[in-house]
Amino acid sequence: MSAAERLADRRERLITAAYTLFAHPGFHATTIERLCATARISNRAFYECFSSREDLMRAVYDRCVEETLTSVNAAIEKAPPTLDDRIVAGIGEYVRFVTQDVRRARVMHLEVRRAGSVLTSARQHTVKAFTEIIEAAVEDLPPGPPLELHLLALGLIGAITELLIEWVLADPAPSTDRLVDASVHIFRRTFGPELVPERSA
Incomplete structure (x- = not known):
């Protein structure tokens, strides 16, 4: 994949993970670390996708x-x-x-x-x-x-x-x-x- 495609893929995986985790256990109970683990990306990659x-x-x-x-x-x-x-x-x-x-x-x-x-x-x-x-x-x-x-x-x-x-x-x-x-x-x-x-x- 190109760099843009990799970024889009990571972003989509984070959105998919967050859709489930923000619903349960909830927004405040969901850490960036847990989001990244579920989406199978690094913590550093998170900040390439979202602030x-x-x-x-x-x-x-x-x-x-x-x-x-x-x-x-x-x-x-x-x-x-x-x-x-x-x-x-x-x-x-x-x-x-x-x-x-x-x-x-x-x-x-x-x-x-x-x-x-x-x-x-x-x-x-x-x-x-x-x-x-x-x-x-x-x-x-x-x-x-x-x-x-x-x-x-x-x-x-x-x-x-x-x-x-x-x-x-x-x-x-x-x-x-x-x-x-x-x-x-x-x-x-x-x-x-x-x-x-x-x-x-």
Whole structure:
């Protein structure tokens, strides 16, 4: 391999190792030495790829978010064109995709917070991306309550985030169907039943 290919290979092995180790035993319990041993590279090589554990966490987190956004957008595009169908498809896909792999759920909703303020901007960027999906979906609704759309979307994202943290930490964990049902219910109540009617049973 060329030098660039070797660097890319080491970087990918570190991301793969970190995806598992940052999820369990967790970010703070995972040393650079353990990451390097799992990835089968030297400690010196680590710093050729990443400047710190936080930098590596950012790479892992960004990949999780990118994959989730791709999956959610695809689900919305495939859904029937009504607002309710598209939002239900997007929320359902988000919850199910994130919980398909507990490592993804832990990295995105638990360990990234434990990594500290250095990743605050990454989390804010992610919240902005998902908020924009909701805002774009509901921007054509007729005027509803005198509340700012952006704040309502942020509130919905926050609620779903807390539901997923509950899924990660609770024993036993609630089913993903219950998480989706709760999230959809919150969405419909947030934007008003007169705007987003409940489906008939």
